[in-house]
Amino acid sequence: xxxxxxxxxxxxxxxxxxxxxxxxxxxxxxxxxxxxxxxxxxxxxxxxxxxxxxxxxxxxxxxxxxxxxxxxxxxxxxxxxxxxxxxxxxxxxxxxxxxxxxxxxxxxxxxxxxxxxxxxxxxxxxxxxxxxxxxxxxxxxxxxxxxxxxxxxxxxxxxxxxxxxxxxxxxxxxxxxxxxxxxxxxxxxxxxxxxxxxxxxxxxxxxxxxxxxxxxxxxxxxxxxxxxxxxxxxxxxxxxxxxxxxxxxxxxxxxxxxxxxxxxxxxxxxxxxxxxxxxxxxxxxxxxxxxxxxxxxxxxxxxxxxxxxxxxxxxxxxxxxxxxxxxxxxxxxxxxxxxxxxxxxxxxxxxxxxxxxxxxxxxxxxxxxxxxxxxxxxxxxxxxxxxxxxxxxxxxxxxxxxxxxxxxx
Numbered sequence: 001x002x003x004x005x006x007x008x009x010x011x012x013x014x015x016x017x018x019x020x021x022x023x024x025x026x027x028x029x030x031x032x033x034x035x036x037x038x039x040x041x042x043x044x045x046x047x048x049x050x051x052x053x054x055x056x057x058x059x060x061x062x063x064x065x066x067x068x069x070x071x072x073x074x075x076x077x078x079x080x081x082x083x084x085x086x087x088x089x090x091x092x093x094x095x096x097x098x099x100x101x102x103x104x105x106x107x108x109x110x111x112x113x114x115x116x117x118x119x120x121x122x123x124x125x126x127x128x129x130x131x132x133x134x135x136x137x138x139x140x141x142x143x144x145x146x147x148x149x150x151x152x153x154x155x156x157x158x159x160x161x162x163x164x165x166x167x168x169x170x171x172x173x174x175x176x177x178x179x180x181x182x183x184x185x186x187x188x189x190x191x192x193x194x195x196x197x198x199x200x201x202x203x204x205x206x207x208x209x210x211x212x213x214x215x216x217x218x219x220x221x222x223x224x225x226x227x228x229x230x231x232x233x234x235x236x237x238x239x240x241x242x243x244x245x246x247x248x249x250x251x252x253x254x255x256x257x258x259x260x261x262x263x264x265x266x267x268x269x270x271x272x273x274x275x276x277x278x279x280x281x282x283x284x285x286x287x288x289x290x291x292x293x294x295x296x297x298x299x300x301x302x303x304x305x306x307x308x309x310x311x312x313x314x315x316x317x318x319x320x321x322x323x324x325x326x327x328x329x330x331x332x333x334x335x336x337x338x339x340x341x342x343x344x345x346x347x348x349x350x351x352x353x354x355x356x357x358x359x360x361x362x363x364x365x366x367x368x369x370x371x372x373x374x375x376x377x378x379x380x381x382x383x384x385x386x387x388x389x390x391x392x393x394x395x396x397x398x399x400x401x402x403x404x405x406x407x408x409x
Contacts (some may be wrong), residue, residue: 003008006088011405016217018378023173025073025074026072027280029074029075029076031034032067032074032076032091033060036076036077036079036088036091037079038068038086038088039088040059040079040086042080043056043057043085043086044056044057044059044081045057049068052343054220057081057084057086058081058082059079059080059081059082059325060075060080060081060082061079061080062078062079062080063077063078063080064076064077064078065077065078065091065322067091075260076091078091078378082214083282087350089125093364094314096204097110102112105139115239116143130340133189136325136374140397143366143369143370144362144366146370146373147365147366147369148367148369148375149372150372150373150376151201151369152204152223153223154199154223154224155220155223155224155225155226156223156224156225156226158192158194159192159193159226159227160190160191160192160193160198160200160225160227161165161193161227161228161229161391161394162189162190162191162228162229162230162232162331162334163188163189163190163200163225163229163230163232163247164188164189164190164231164232164233164337164338164340164341165186165187165188165213165217165232165233165235165239165243165338165341166186166187166233166338166341166345167184167185167186167187167208167236167346168184168185168345169181169182169183169184169185169247170183170185170352170358170364170368171183171184171356171357171361172204172357172358172361172363173357173359174234174361175358175360177405180357181200181363183203183204183205183206183364184204184205184206184207184208185202185203185348185364185368186202186204186205186208186213186216186328187199187201187202187344187345187348187368187372188201188202188213188217188220188339189199189340189341189344190225191334191385191386193391193394194250194384194388194391195385195386195387195390195391196379196380196384196385197379197385198376199344199372199373199376199377200220200225201216201219201220201223202365202368202369202372203215203216203219203367204361204364204365207238207240207407209399210238210239210241210242212238213238213239213241213242213243214241214242214245216242216397217243217245217247218246219247221246223364228247228250229248229251229327229394230250230251230252230253230323230324230335231243231250231251231252231253232253232255232335232338232341233252233253233254233255233335233338234254234255234256234258234334234338235254235255235259235262242250251323251326252320252323253320253321253323253324253335254317254320254323255335255336255337255338255339256283256319256321256336257337257338257339257342259317259320259321260276260279260280262273262280262313262373263310263313264276265312265355266307266309266310267302267307267309267310271307272357274300275307277308278298278301278302279298281294281298281382282298283297283332283336286329286332288326288329291325292322292325293323294313295318295321295322296318298314299311299314299315299318302314306319322409326334327394328390328393328394330387330390330393331386331387331390333355336383341386344372344375347371347375348368351367351368352364352367352368353373354366
């Protein structure tokens with residue numbers, strides 16, 4: 001593009017100015033302004049003050065447009081036609097912040113940086129006008145395409161013998177009710193036949209009832225989730241019923257950590273430390289027969305010491321709490337509780353607590369989905385969660401291993 005005499009003079013003035021002027025910012029503003037003027041000349045059919053028979057519009061001054069970039073705020077003039085409208089293609093319509101700055105804001109948002117901190121970050125990068133609280137979620141709407149692709153990807157590429165399920169809760173503003181409500185965020189993760197970990201899915205709903213969990217689990221199966229051998233979760237009734245419907249033939253492992261909390265609630269506080277130690281002693285064993293025998297001994301011990309409710313609870317939950325014992329011992333510590341998913345939920349809460357109250361379910365899905373997608377990517381390059389050799393032992397197990405009665409059809 002050849003420069004006009006006036007443009008050359010403007011450029012020389014920008015270079016000559018030294019006091020209090022950011023040269024990089026001024027040169028960036030000048031370059032963009034020249035491109036805008038060239039695009040306007042082509043659109044209007046004539047340049048400024050040019051007389052030509054090909055003119056299709058007349059100029060009527062300029063309107064100010066502030067574009068925030070990594071070079072700082074650029075104050076640009078957008079030529080106005082007397083009739084109609086004009087906006088240069090080089091500037092995306094209604095976008096105030098440049099593409100690079102958009103990426104910075106998105107990354108900060110996903111990593112749990114508060115809106116105020118994002119504003120300070122943008123200001124530190126030279127954007128004097130900052131960024132409003134409402135603009136951050138609008139900018140981050142660009143995450144939707146990435147999150148949707150992640151949530152809807154196929155799961156049929158590999159077997160998932162182990163599946164973990166859990167839920168956490170966030171606050172969402174319900175415009176229909178005119179109040180803030182608690183919404184369930186359910187998450188599924190799995191261990192592949194190769195020993196790798198993957199995030200399988202996430203969904204937002206009213207509560208952890210059977211209908212919601214069933215819909216979520218069926219969506220996972222529709223995407224290709226199959227050959228599940230063990231499902232690990234807490235004992236929420238709605239979740240148990242959904243697992244029974246969707247994973248017939250799989251065993252159910254009741255999270256031993258959640259169960260331990262329930263067990264301690266059945267004994268006096270003064271004896272809880274002793275009960276907890278006796279219960280933990282069961283899981284120090286590595287032989288399945290010894291482990292089952294010790295479980296029964298502990299239940300009898302509680303009965304002898306007058307903790308009849310605790311003993312009765314242990315006998316009732318025996319099959320569910322010890323479901324892991326038919327799988328390779330090398331896997332036991334990773335599959336006898338929901339702790340791996342609990343740690344992921346804590347990270348989700350750390351990010352969502354920064355937001356506080358979400359405007360809608362879509363905003364929850366956007367943030368949580370982006371967090372989970374990042375975690376999924378980290379797991380993809382990390383070492384295997386379970387060794388490939390130990391995973392091969394699953395195929396060597398007899399097909400006669402017991403199925404949890406509650407999960408039978």
